[in-house]
Amino acid sequence: MASLGQPMVWLAGGMLALCSVMIIALILLVVVRGMATFWPGAITSYHTVNGQVITGEVTRSSTYEPRPELIDTLPQDAQERARQLLAANDGLAERVLVRTGNYELDNSHFTWVSNYTIERMEKPEWFVVMERLTWGRFYGVPTAFYVDGELVADTPADVWREFERHHGDIRKRWQQRRILESKDIGKINHQQERARLELRGAEIAAQQARIDYGVRSEQFNQAQRTLEQQQQRFAQGEAEFERRYADIREEIVALNQENDRYQIRLMTVNGQEKSMGMAEVVRAYPANQLSLLGRMGVYLDRWQEFLLGDPREANSEGGVFPAIFGTVVMTLIMVVFVVPFGVLAALYLREYAKAGPLVSVIRIAVNNLAGVPSIVYGVFGLGFFCYLVGGSIDQLFFSEKLPNPTFGTGGILWASLTLALLTLPVVIVATEEALAAVPGSMREGSYASGASKWQTIQRIVLPRAMPGIMTGMILAMARGAGEVAPLMLVGAVKLAPELPIDSIAPFVHLERSFMHLGFHIYDLGFQSQNSEAAIPMVFTTTLLLILIITLLNVGAIWLRNRLRRKFVVSAV
Amino acid sequence: MVTTDTTRVTNGSNGTAADPGYAERKNRGRLQEIAAGKWFPPVVDHQLEREEPVLTVNNFCLWYGNAQALFDVSMKVPKSKVTALIGPSGCGKSTLLRSVNRLNDLVDSVRISGEMNLYEDSIYAKGVDVIELRKRMGMVAQKPNPFPMSIYENVIYPLRIDGVRDRRILDEVCETSLRGAALWDEAKDRLHQSALGLSGGQQQRLCVARAIASEPEMLLMDEPCSALDPIATGKIEDLIDQLRGEYTILIVTHNMQQAARVSDYTAFMYLGQLVEYGATASLFKKPQLKETEDYISGRFG
Numbered sequence: 035m036a037s038l039g040q041p042m043v044w045l046a047g048g049m050l051a052l053c054s055v056m057i058i059a060l061i062l063l064v065v066v067r068g069m070a071t072f073w074p075g076a077i078t079s080y081h082t083v084n085g086q087v088i089t090g091e092v093t094r095s096s097t098y099e100p101r102p103e104l105i106d107t108l109p110q111d112a113q114e115r116a117r118q119l120l121a122a123n124d125g126l127a128e129r130v131l132v133r134t135g136n137y138e139l140d141n142s143h144f145t146w147v148s149n150y151t152i153e154r155m156e157k158p159e160w161f162v163v164m165e166r167l168t169w170g171r172f173y174g175v176p177t178a179f180y181v182d183g184e185l186v187a188d189t190p191a192d193v194w195r196e197f198e199r200h201h202g203d204i205r206k207r208w209q210q211r212r213i214l215e216s217k218d219i220g221k222i223n224h225q226q227e228r229a230r231l232e233l234r235g236a237e238i239a240a241q242q243a244r245i246d247y248g249v250r251s252e253q254f255n256q257a258q259r260t261l262e263q264q265q266q267r268f269a270q271g272e273a274e275f276e277r278r279y280a281d282i283r284e285e286i287v288a289l290n291q292e293n294d295r296y297q298i299r300l301m302t303v304n305g306q307e308k309s310m311g312m313a314e315v316v317r318a319y320p321a322n323q324l325s326l327l328g329r330m331g332v333y334l335d336r337w338q339e340f341l342l343g344d345p346r347e348a349n350s351e352g353g354v355f356p357a358i359f360g361t362v363v364m365t366l367i368m369v370v371f372v373v374p375f376g377v378l379a380a381l382y383l384r385e386y387a388k389a390g391p392l393v394s395v396i397r398i399a400v401n402n403l404a405g406v407p408s409i410v411y412g413v414f415g416l417g418f419f420c421y422l423v424g425g426s427i428d429q430l431f432f433s434e435k436l437p438n439p440t441f442g443t444g445g446i447l448w449a450s451l452t453l454a455l456l457t458l459p460v461v462i463v464a465t466e467e468a469l470a471a472v473p474g475s476m477r478e479g480s481y482a483s484g485a486s487k488w489q490t491i492q493r494i495v496l497p498r499a500m501p502g503i504m505t506g507m508i509l510a511m512a513r514g515a516g517e518v519a520p521l522m523l524v525g526a527v528k529l530a531p532e533l534p535i536d537s538i539a540p541f542v543h544l545e546r547s548f549m550h551l552g553f554h555i556y557d558l559g560f561q562s563q564n565s566e567a568a569i570p571m572v573f574t575t576t577l578l579l580i581l582i583i584t585l586l587n588v589g590a591i592w593l594r595n596r597l598r599r600k601f602v603v604s605a606v
Numbered sequence: 607m608v609t610t611d612t613t614r615v616t617n618g619s620n621g622t623a624a625d626p627g628y629a630e631r632k633n634r635g636r637l638q639e640i641a642a643g644k645w646f647p648p649v650v651d652h653q654l655e656r657e658e659p660v661l662t663v664n665n666f667c668l669w670y671g672n673a674q675a676l677f678d679v680s681m682k683v684p685k686s687k688v689t690a691l692i693g694p695s696g697c698g699k700s701t702l703l704r705s706v707n708r709l710n711d712l713v714d715s716v717r718i719s720g721e722m723n724l725y726e727d728s729i730y731a732k733g734v735d736v737i738e739l740r741k742r743m744g745m746v747a748q749k750p751n752p753f754p755m756s757i758y759e760n761v762i763y764p765l766r767i768d769g770v771r772d773r774r775i776l777d778e779v780c781e782t783s784l785r786g787a788a789l790w791d792e793a794k795d796r797l798h799q800s801a802l803g804l805s806g807g808q809q810q811r812l813c814v815a816r817a818i819a820s821e822p823e824m825l826l827m828d829e830p831c832s833a834l835d836p837i838a839t840g841k842i843e844d845l846i847d848q849l850r851g852e853y854t855i856l857i858v859t860h861n862m863q864q865a866a867r868v869s870d871y872t873a874f875m876y877l878g879q880l881v882e883y884g885a886t887a888s889l890f891k892k893p894q895l896k897e898t899e900d901y902i903s904g905r906f907g
Contacts (some may be wrong), residue, residue, distance in 0.1 A: 179897070388714065478709055479751040482817060482826075483764045484741035493767070498754045600800065 061580070067186065068577030071570035072336035074329050077161040077173065079303065080132065082151045083112035086138040089161060089303040090134040090173050093144070094135050097234040100148065108151065118507070131566065135163075135171035136302055140202055144566045157322050160190035162300065164257060165317045166310070167346055174300030182295050194320060197298055201312055204293050208313040211289045216531070218282050222275055224538050229271045234383070234434040236264040276288035276542055295405040298454045299555065307429050316352075340574065349528065350568040353577060359533055360446065360548035365515045367450035368457065368542075372514075373507050375454065376461030377496075381461070384469040385491055397466075412520030415452030419446055420524060424545075440545050444525030446534045447544035453517055457510035464509060468502020469495060491496065497538070504594035515583045518552035553577040637897050639708050640877050645677055651884025654871065657684030660824055660854040661706060666720035668701060670713065675701045677878045678720065682782045683824070688846060690869035690886065692862060694901070696876040697860045700748075703826050706738050706856065707743045724823065741768070744817025746747045746761040747834045749811035752801035757784075757793050760801045760812055764820040779819055787815035788845050807838025814845060818853065825849065827857040831864065843868050862902050866890045 075091040082088065105116050120127060129148040137143055165174040176193035180188050186194045236257070243257040293313045303306050317337075319332050339350045343353025368404050379400075388395045424441035432440040441447070480490040496503075518526075527547045555575050562568035632644045636646065661681035668676040676698045683689050691699035701710065708729065710716045722729040729739060741764065752760050759766070761780045770776060776849040780797070789811040793804070801812055810830060817825055827846075831839040849855060859865050865872050866886060872894075873883040882889065882898045893899045 172877070195648035272712055473751070475747055475751040476753060479745075479747060479753065479813070479816075480763070481712065482707055482709060482740060482743075482747070483767065484737050484820070485739055485763075485767045489767045493755075493763075494753050 051307050052079060064573055064576050064580065065571035067570065070332050070575075072340070073572040074163070074319060074321060074324065074332045074336075076157060077163070078132070078155055079158050079161075080147045080155050082118075082147070083108055083151045083153050084151065088132055088134060088145050088147055089158065089302045090132040090145075091163070092130045093133050093570075094129060095130040095538070097126050099125055100150070104149075112151070112153075118428060119150045133171065133567070135173045135497075136308075138169045139302060139306055139308070140304075143564050159322055160194075160320060161195070161303075161322060162318055162320045164300070164310075164315050165351070166314050167316060168314070170347060170351070170567070172300065172310070174302045176298060177301045177307065178299040180297040183297075193298065197312070197318065200296050201315065201318070204296060205316075207289045207293050211286050214282050214286055214289075217537070218530070219279065220532075221538060222279055222282075225303075226272075226275050229268050229275075231434045233261075233264045233268045236261040238434060316346075342516050344531075345529065348563060349554065350562050350564050350571060354549075354551065354554060354578065356530055357549040357551045357554045357575075358578070358582065359535075360530070361551045361579070363445055363534055364450050364453070364548065364550065365511055365586060367446065368514045369507060369511055370452045371451060372454035372457050372510055373503070376458050376506065376510075377465050377503055380465035380469060381491065384466050385390070386485070386494070400459050400462050404463075407519075408456055408517055409519040409523075411452050411456045412523035415448055415455070415520060415524040416444070419448040419451050424448060434539045444523065444527075444547050445545040446525055446548045449521050449525040449548070449550075452520050453514040456517065456520065457514045460510045460513060461506040462504075463598055464506025465499065468499035468505070471502060472498045499529045501594050501598040504590060506596060508590040508594070511586050511590060512583055515586060516552060516579070518550070518556055521550055521553055522556075524551040528553075528557050551575060551582070555579065610665045636895075637876055637881075640879055640881075645879060646881070648680070648880040649813050649882045649884075650681075651871075651887050651888065651894075653888075654682060654684065654883065657682070657687065659683060660685045660725065661856070662723045663702075664721045664723075666702070666705065666716065666722060668698075668705060668710070669715075669717045669735060671715040675878050676705070678877075679875075679880050681880055681883055682874060683854060684854050685854050686851050686871040688850050688857060688868055689871045689873065691856065691858045691873050691875060692860075692865050692902075693875035693881075694775035695860075696877070697875040699873075699875050699876075700828055702875070703828050703858050706824070706826055707740050707745055709745070741820055742822055742823040743824045743826055744820065746810070746817050746828065746830045748829045750806055750813055752804065752809045754802060755800070756798045757801045757804070757812060758797040760894065761819050763816055768820075782888055783815040783819040784812075785816050786849070787811045788841065788848065789815055791867060805838075806809050807834050807841055810834060810838065810842060811845060814842070814849075819851070823854065825853045825855045827855060829858050832860060839864075862890075864905075866902075874901060876901075 035558070075093075077089060078092055079087055079089040100120070105113055108116055127148050127150055129146050132145050132147055133143060134140070134141060134145050148170070158175070160175045162176055163171055164174070166172060176190050176197065178188050179193045179196040187196045239256040240254070240261045243251070243254040247253040258477050290313075294311060296312045297309050298312060298315075299307060299309045317335060319328070324332070339470055340353050341358070342355050342358060345354060346352035351427075383393060383397065383400075387396075420441075420443055424439065424443065424445070426443040428436060476494050476498065477490055480494045485493070525547045527549065530547050530549045532543070534543050534548050535541060536543070555572055558568045559572045560573060640646065656863075661683040663679055663681050663683075664675055666679045667674065679698075679702060691702065693699050704710050705718065706722065706729070710718075718730060721731075724739070724742060727739075728734065753763060755763075758780055761772075761783050762776045764780060765776060781790060784793055789808060792808060793812070796803075801809065804812060812832075813831075831842050834842065843864065846855060846857070849870075851871070857865075857869065869886045871884065872886045872889045874881045874889070876897075882893060882895050884894070889898065890902055893902065
């Protein structure tokens with residue numbers, strides 16, 4: 035009889051093992067592919083039987099069955115060899131996907147090379163990979179280096195040395211230029227906008243005074259005078275802005291001119307030549323000459339750019355810092371809203387409400403909320419938060435900006451609130467359970483000491499239930515940080531140049547739209563022009579999102595364990 | 607227990623005075639009749655009438671939903687004495703105790719009739735401030751129930767919720783209460799550590815300290831030793847002995863020896879009725895009712 039339970043042990047254990055295997059496989063896939071994305075590969079030149087030379091990094095390979103017509107397109111002598119090769123492999127051929135870059139010259143980033151077309155392959159010594167701000171990567175041999183239009187180097191080795199000597203400074207000047215453009219000019223734009231809004235506010239006030247009191251009224255005259263003052267101040271300010279703007283422009287032009295003195299010339303594998311400005315080049319390395327340490331350097335440099343930089347090339351290159359920032363800030367704002375809200379609701383349900391059909395119905399409704407598709411929350415958030423609440427806020431406080439919306443469109447605040455709503459059931463259910471687990475004897479002890487209900491809840495029940503409430507918070511955070519669908523409607527965008535928190539007063543801009551890692555993954559994977567280049571980034575970004583959620587959770591769990599040690603450990 | 611009674615009583619009804627077991631069976635019949643729903647007035651020692659009562663219970667009845675748990679209980683708890691409530695499980699002694707500070711209010715289905723007075727003040731009259739009322743009594747529960755906070759905060763909890771902020775008063779109350787609960791020497795060096803780290807017996811003495819922190823007019827103890835080992839039990843009993851004379855104590859206990867050791871007066875309850883109430887010495891030596899003697903001598907219950 036005792037052995038009757040044995041199959042159940044195997045079944046239960048087997049299920050757990052299956053779960054673990056699937057989870058580990060998924061994580062392994064994400065980790066391995068995510069980590070591999072930034073590794074700089076070697077450059078290979080494939081000379082095909084058609085006389086083409088295809089040069090670039092091999093990204094992946096596959097096996098396929100070529101149609102016979104494909105073989106017929108080959109030159110006569112090659113056809114025979116190709117057929118033999120195919121026959122030896124049951125009609126299957128191997129092919130590799132080569133990242134050839136040079137998009138502006140030959141209109142493709144990648145080319146497939148099949149094994150039966152390869153005549154020979156080599157690793158060219160002087161091919162350099164150039165990662166550029168636009169047009170993707172460039173693969174070519176450096177042939178000339180010009181300073182002020184004069185040739186200073188014409189062999190690959192010399193050109194490369196010159197390049198390395200100047201590139202760092204040029205990039206620094208470029209960074210400086212970007213800071214001028216975004217920070218300083220951005221600040222002027224904001225001040226200008228504020229001045230414009232003040233003027234507009236005065237105009238509106240004057241109009242309103244005319245409607246309310248008439249043209250001959252004292253109020254209207256007053257408003258009119260204010261408006262005139264504002265107009266004067268605006269004109270003065272405008273001149274001031276013009277002047278400051280011109281100063282900055284001048285600085286930028288100077289930096290550009292300095293950078294434009296340097297030019298590098300490269301030759302592609304097909305003999306085409308291309309000159310480019312050095313500021314265009316983000317990173318360059320002679321792929322086949324790198325040592326392991328050198329490759330490691332490029333790898334880490336790419337990670338650094340990924341974590342700290344802004345995206346470029348329609349998000350498929352560069353960094354995701356704005357998305358990391360947006361995700362973390364949104365999740366934290368969400369927690370700030372959902373925890374107090376959910377805890378108070380659960381408190382009423384568990385501590386104050388008399389058990390009865392109504393409470394049961396509410397409890398079922400709360401649990402059902404967890405089953406509503408998240409996109410529905412997105413629609414609700416758009417309709418209620420963005421349009422209704424945000425629209426009203428705009429009418430009341432930002433009328434001078436209309437018809438441009440301030441809060442009346444998607445933004446990080448509305449996204450956080452929408453997700454707070456979405457994760458509310460999680461918090462309520464976890465809190466209710468934590469409250470129910472507080473021993474009745476403790477409550478009685480408090481009541482017997484003469485405490486009121488609220489004092490008991492505040493001093494005994496809540497501290498004791500805090501670890502359980504934290505568990506709810508952790509679950510809500512994990513759920514909220516990974517959610518994407520509703521965000522598309524309420525404020526997550528493909529590219530948000532301005533972060534929700536920055537150095538321009540009032541420093542926190544909750545009305546701004548933001549970038550989110552989850553949405554970034556969707557955007558990379560499905561909306562990208564250059565999908566072959568974007569797919570590895572999908573894995574890397576996923577890895578990053580998982581890491582961030584893990585980090586947030588670990589922080590919350592640490593906090594919970596501290597509270598648990600403080601409140602729950604008991605000798606009895 | 608009750609089943610054997612039934613057969614004996616049936617036999618006894620045919621018996622004569624010459625039958626040696628007759629008196630016993632006749633008296634057992636009284637408990638049997640209580641079980642059948644008959645109410646008897648309690649037998650109360652005259653000595654109690656000389657005492658000044660702190661708590662007066664008059665015809666107190668209590669129902670959990672439709673089940674009646676207390677039947678017309680009337681008794682006076684004398685001032686500065688230890689009064690023990692004894693009786694078999696389910697006889698309503700804990701219910702009676704918890705009715706005194708209205709902890710039964712927390713149970714939705716409870717209804718009551720009759721009255722209780724703490725000195726002159728009615729406990730169950732309309733408009734009574736229950737919180738104020740509870741502040742006049744301290745309670746020690748069956749299982750130690752320290753709060754999840756430091757020893758210090760535990761002891762001064764009643765003052766904290768009253769909004770006392772003066773550090774000097776709080777420190778003083780903490781010390782006197784802990785001394786009063788014979789815990790000061792063990793706890794003085796760890797006042798600000800969690801109370802949950804204390805042993806069970808220490809936790810229970812901490813609960814006593816908390817109960818006497820606000821200098822209540824009455825101490826209610828609901829089987830304070832039932833979760834403790836003999837040594838801890840001994841300490842709590844010594845503590846009750848020390849508190850005698852200073853506090854009016856009403857203690858529920860399962861343990862007859864304990865009642866005999868610590869109490870001045872003892873009330874025997876059975877199935878929601880007060881059966882006999884008198885000075886502990888006489889009640890345990892020479893009870894007026896035969897069934898009380900049977901119960902305390904262990905022949906029944």
